[in-house]
Amino acid sequence: MKEKKRPGKQAPASLEPSQKAWPPHHQPRLRVLIAKPGLDGHDRGAKVICRALRDAGMEVIYTGLRRTPEEIVNAAIQEDVDLIGLSILSGAHNVLFPRIMNLLRKRGASDIPVIAGGIIPEKDIPRLKKIGLAEIFLPGTPTQEIIQWVKEHIPERSKKKAINS
């Protein structure tokens, strides 16, 4: 064997920082809604993200498949979430995401940040960010990168409540 450094032998990428970063259970945990708009049934990514966020100490609410913008916004408000994650692979993001963002605004909930992932052409990303999506994660994104993003961009729940009051 020529290559001494085989993939299996490399030191595992550290999982530690983000796992430690989340507060212990007595502190209020971040609440995240993972939602599937669109007609596609590809839920592998959404479910992996749900488990990863849960394992990183967040409370995750999963909508299940084929939710309308109205259902997603209702769930986000009722569940009082700190973040909405949209997963879509059907190609309907350019129609459905603006409707979700508009509805959030209409319902006075545009302070809830929205991120998304799925099959989304790179050239659509600037337009989606312009309508208010905070970040788009493409296929192949490590869950740790998403967790890191949440840690950096979403204030801890205890702090947020303090700011609000």
Added chain:
Amino acid sequence: MSRSQSQLKRKLGEDTASLRRGLRRWERAFKEELGLGGGETSKATSISGRPIKALYTPLDLKDFDFWRDLGFPGEYPFTRGIHPTMYRGRLWTMRQFSGFGSAEDTNRRFKYLLSLGQTGLSVAFHLPTLMGIDSDHPLAQGEIGKCGVAVDSLADMEILFNGIPLDKITTSMTINPPAAVLWAMYIAVAEKQGVSPQVISGTIQNDILKEYIAQKTYVFPPRPSMKLVVDTFEYGAKEVPRWNTISISGYHIREAGATAVQELAFTLRDGIEYVEWALERGLKIDEFAPRLSFFFNSHNDFFEEIAKFRAARKIWAEVMRERFGAKKERSWWLRFHTQTSGVSLMAQQPYNNIIRVAIQALAAVLGGTQSLHTNSLDETYALPSEQAVTIALRTQQIIAYESGVANTIDPLGGSYYVEKLTQEMEEEAKAYIRKIDNLGGMVKAIELGFPQKEIADSAYSYQQAVEKKEKIIVGVNAFEMEHEPIPILEVDPTVAEHQLARLREVKRTRNKLLVKQSLADLKRAAQDEVNLMPFILKCVRAYATVGEIMDALKEVYGVYEEPTTY
């Protein structure tokens, strides 16, 4: 033992004492070179997490029996292939799954693919059609023509196959809950071309079980859905005898995260479930079994995939002959289509996907597939561009005509490694099949959420292995770099408008009374639990839409909602 006998044993590698000595000698050299201590071993696993040894020898095949496990191509248990000639007789069908935009757009793409030398058609419908709703349904907004071609009524289907002689081409249609409806439309188009249903040939996917398990394009609850599937078996056996009325699919099970063995086991157990339901209806095994076909994924782990295809043929032959007592050889055949793995394609450095597809396609060919779809390099972004799909098809043609692998049947047969993997996968898949038998069958297992949970667990473990770099993905968690955006297909934004206009026009000009009557008849037939195919055909010929037909059935069968667990 005489001297000549022991010499022969040595020559054939059957002298276990000398093999053991040789193995120990090699092991010492191997460990020394890798700098491994006494108890340490060099560990490697397949993409499915299966432990893989660095070397396989005849000692791994001690219980291997040539006639029981391998045999000859075209002979039971068909491990080496279902035909005696395999690719010497006829190459696999090169069948690219395609569909986007309007029926006109896809008709043009079909003709383009045929002009490139493609040998069969495969239709991708847009999501509203897959879900059995029309383009004017509120949930269809933003989806029209996006993931496939928009088909609402027979009018669209007529355009889709315009100028394509249905007696000369075989067509595969990926369609599940409304499979009977789209099949009826295809039959109706053939009739309009003057082609008898007795001669048309192709496949409807029609595999509802894997929808609940993995792809999640379900409409009705499992039991009435199974009834509809058996209706198509029964109708097809008599009226459309050259049609494959089901394509029992592991593809989506694998894409959802299953391991190779889970894909193999759940797919074959689904097959068993369909057979049991059909027998329950009173169908004769040898009348419908030859029309069952399969559809597998070909993923990155080359040898594991080849072993999976070989094990699949062997297990199915045994199931059909021993478990169900099928007498016809054709009933024992596991004929399958393969698609390279969509989920293995990466958005990062997308041209690397060409290489992934080539390796996966080669595995499918070495595994003896009957037809093949090669994915395009740009599919993590959008539906394939013309340029990308051309490369994908050329990949198959290079394998077929340049690589030489089609010259010899089952060229890896007899490889210690491949035979051992085939045996292991067979055993593990059979253990899963027994487990599902014990749960009361696949419908019951689905209702209990068993396969769904197994798959979600595997998907999560794999993702964790990638993130810990236990599994390397080139360009994603190693060898990363920036890449230029690639050109991608853009679906004509006016498709939705045109589709809605055509739908309005169809609804305006058709015989409204006939539509109403045929839908009412269908609903009554559903309540009476008779075979629905003739009634669906009547609806379709009257230009009732997919949505209208499915709505009539929803009123009788209800709709399915899965528990939202992760």
